[in-house]
Amino acid sequence: MSARIDERVFAADAAGRARIAYAATAVGAAAVGAGTYAQWMRDEPHAAASWLLALGAVGLSVAAVLGDKLPAVRAGALGVAVERAGERPERLAWCDVTRVALAGGALVLEGEGRKVELALAQHRAAAAFVLAEATARIPARVQLGDDERALVGAVDAAAGKVEKVEPPQLAGKRCRASGKLVAFEDDARPCARCGAIYHREQVPAACTVCGAPT
Numbered sequence: 001m002s003a004r005i006d007e008r009v010f011a012a013d014a015a016g017r018a019r020i021a022y023a024a025t026a027v028g029a030a031a032v033g034a035g036t037y038a039q040w041m042r043d044e045p046h047a048a049a050s051w052l053l054a055l056g057a058v059g060l061s062v063a064a065v066l067g068d069k070l071p072a073v074r075a076g077a078l079g080v081a082v083e084r085a086g087e088r089p090e091r092l093a094w095c096d097v098t099r100v101a102l103a104g105g106a107l108v109l110e111g112e113g114r115k116v117e118l119a120l121a122q123h124r125a126a127a128a129f130v131l132a133e134a135t136a137r138i139p140a141r142v143q144l145g146d147d148e149r150a151l152v153g154a155v156d157a158a159a160g161k162v163e164k165v166e167p168p169q170l171a172g173k174r175c176r177a178s179g180k181l182v183a184f185e186d187d188a189r190p191c192a193r194c195g196a197i198y199h200r201e202q203v204p205a206a207c208t209v210c211g212a213p214t
């Protein structure tokens with residue numbers, strides 16, 4: 001159980017990133033221009049001037065941030081994570097995903113009190129991979145119609161780069177079927193398909209989350 005696990009890492013789409021940075025720069029610069037005009041070029045400062053200047057500043061700083069810091073997406077057997085500024089957040093495990101849907105141009109994975117959103121404009125390859133994984137691992141929780149699947153598109157096998165990651169520590173978790181504490185690593189029996197964790201003495205015939213035979 002200590003074998004390292006393959007995970008795919010997807011950088012944000014550079015073209016999408018450039019488009020957003022460009023748009024944010026343009027909006028920011030236009031707002032600063034309009035704000036400057038409204039504030040100083042008119043006899044009476046326009047009421048909207050300070051708002052426009054503030055909007056401009058926001059647009060320009062969004063552009064600066066997006067210029068090089070769009071998050072990467074990690075996905076694989078352990079679930080999905082969005083990695084910001086190089087830090088590795090906890091993954092949303094497949095067994096904890098309650099719903100996968102398309103909303104606002106993004107593939108959205110909802111979990112208990114957590115949400116992962118993959119905007120298609122920047123993360124189409126990651127979204128396609130994640131959708132295929134979710135469909136294979138937790139099909140009952142994927143709520144996309146054929147049209148929506150077509151929008152996400154097919155998996156590009158060459159996209160992303162494969163990294164080996166350490167499996168997470170399972171000791172200290174609760175058995176999904178019985179609630180029994182998994183006190184020792186050797187007592188854990190994770191579902192190979194969705195990652196749900198069972199105590200070795202309480203493993204059900206089929207995974208209670210994804211239905212896979214255990």
Ligand SMILES: [Zn+2]
Nearest residue numbers: 191194207210
């Ligand atoms: Zn399962």
